[in-house]
Amino acid sequence: MRVFDFDAAIVRMPAPSVVNGLRDGDRDDPSHEGVLAEHRAYIAALEAAGVSVEILPPLDAFPDSVFVEDQAFVVPEGAIVLRPGAPTRIGEAAGIAPALRRRFARVLELDEGHADGGDILILPDEILIGLSARTDRAGAERFVALAAELGRTARIVETPRGILHFKTASALVDEETVIATPVLAPCFAGYDVLVTPEGEEAAANLVRVNDRVLVSAAFPRTIDLLAARGLDLVALDTREIAKIDAGLSCMSLRWKAL
Ligand code: CIR
Secondary structure (H helix, E strand, O other): OOOOOOOEEEEEOOOHHHHHOOOOOOOOOOOHHHHHHHHHHHHHHHHHOOOEEEEEOOOOOOOOOOOHHHHEEEEOOEEEEOEOOOOOOOOHHHHHHHHHHHHOOOEEEOOOOOEOHHHEEEOOOOEEEEEOOOOOHHHHHHHHHHHHHOOOOEEEEEOOOOOOOHHHOEEEEEOOEEEEOOOOHHHOOOOEEEEOOOOOHHHHOOEEEOOEEEEEOOOHHHHHHHHOOOOEEEEEOOHHHHOOOOOOHHHOEEEOOO
16 A cells, blocks of 8 residues: 555535634735635545545634644544644644544544644655644654554654745655655655745645645646656645645545555
């Protein structure tokens, strides 16, 4: 089984409050309708790639709750409920936990520090967790211990300053290839690293799902780079979620059921 072979996913509908989602700086609010349309297309792309998607209802009390990736970590062997590092997001974890308990026999809980799933990158041979403004050392160390309980080796790295999450700037493309922004490229010794073209750094937040690669439609040079590798690409509109610092990985939790 490849680490990007998935047959199940959980997503959460964007609530009307998504217009108040966290963002760095004072970018315009996204529209609820626009986020809904991007979310709908994302679910369709997961399904077309062979994934069965469970759709949870919106949580209006949590504007960023559509970004379920930050709330938990999942692998076929089990799940870890995380503790998101933004004060307005920490309550999201309690919202995802019941769904995980329904789907996984083993559900562990991060009980120290903070960690966002956006800082956790699953590679074929190990898992990287980046320290960031959202993921602190206590949370990362506890995550490493809990991942070991699920039979996984995780290693702590640094998310460069000014980057929201480690996966804002990197993703696994295939078993030998990673895409990363120039600043994160040195983290991936031993991998074939595709470096995002200048001005297209946000394209690094793509998602490999089975034989498809879901990529933002906003980055034509990155799309050309990936297409030249013969990858099966699905270009998705991310203009609304980008206004609140989000990309494609953050809208689902994905795994292969055992
Ligand atoms: C936040 O700042 O937490 C949200 N507005 C965006 C979260 C994006 N999550 C991710 O990349 N994993």
